[in-house]
Amino acid sequence: MNSLEQRILKDGIVLDSDILKVDSFLNHQVDVKLLKAMGSEFLELFSDKKDEINKILTIEASGIAIAAFVAEAFNVPMVFAKKGEHKNVGNDVYTADVYSFTKGRTYEIAVSKKYINKGDKILVIDDFLANGQAVLGLKSLIEQGGAEMVGAGIAIEKAFQPGRQKLKEAGIDLRALAVIESMSPETGVKFGTN
């Protein structure tokens, strides 16, 4: 069992069969020692591709801290796509629309054309996978730049949601540190494998 799975069992709060709160260590208060361990564990998870990956891409805001430590482990730069307003990125951007099931609306993500280049081999990192919309949006940004998406490294995958299937259909190599098969407040979290 890796660091994240252990921590989910210890401090994750299962609100219902769909919602896991990890805001005490992952996406509001952040345990940077855990994130550093996760960086190493992502490096191990993608060890067969580690020599080709030259950039980490994530999306603001809760992916940033995780992606930063993954980038440190891979010894490559990290880029984070901006959500919604992004005047300060400039006009020379790739954009994609992402539908959020949580918020019930579509938002735009953008990344400066300067930071996705032909020949880049990019690993996408995000905190949660549920419906896969954010990852598909990031894949679109990568392809607009003529770069290659090497895979998607997800901290917590809700395997009972359609995300994995959608990413598979898009040809994405998806690997998660914690694959949640099912959960409930009574029985807790049941992990599966990639």
Place this chain on the structure above:
Amino acid sequence: MNSLEQRILKDGIVLDSDILKVDSFLNHQVDVKLLKAMGSEFLELFSDKKDEINKILTIEASGIAIAAFVAEAFNVPMVFAKKGEHKNVGNDVYTADVYSFTKGRTYEIAVSKKYINKGDKILVIDDFLANGQAVLGLKSLIEQGGAEMVGAGIAIEKAFQPGRQKLKEAGIDLRALAVIESMSPETGVKFGTN
């Protein structure tokens, strides 16, 4: 000259006397090796207070990666306040209004009451200081929680803007890695001291 000052001289782009673009290494594409060095330099900058600081607080999104490496250097947790919509934080939050001069509007920031506690000695970290509104908003969150703001560690201070004066008036111990006294596309960046 510290790592950030050197990097600003090398890769920062001065668009006019007010706008410095650092998106190739700090707030869009992120050089995590630089951020790691900045974490150590912030630890040195606040070395007289390092034993009391037990938490780092920042604000999404561009403060997060910097604050993560500062938290690693201080060996304490990092918390990031959420902007705007924050349903996923829950209702039990401290909030403050922050006026953005860049965007010409006020937005709300929020942090769960669980992560600011009486007795906490909190160092605020942010990427830029111009008018000081974000730091003052974070100070309000800290004080609503009965905690103490030990200081504000800023990556890049625009010393020709009113931020420093406003933070001084609020009794905040402000220290920046890069204090920009003035800049222009012709003459470049002129650094001052804290």
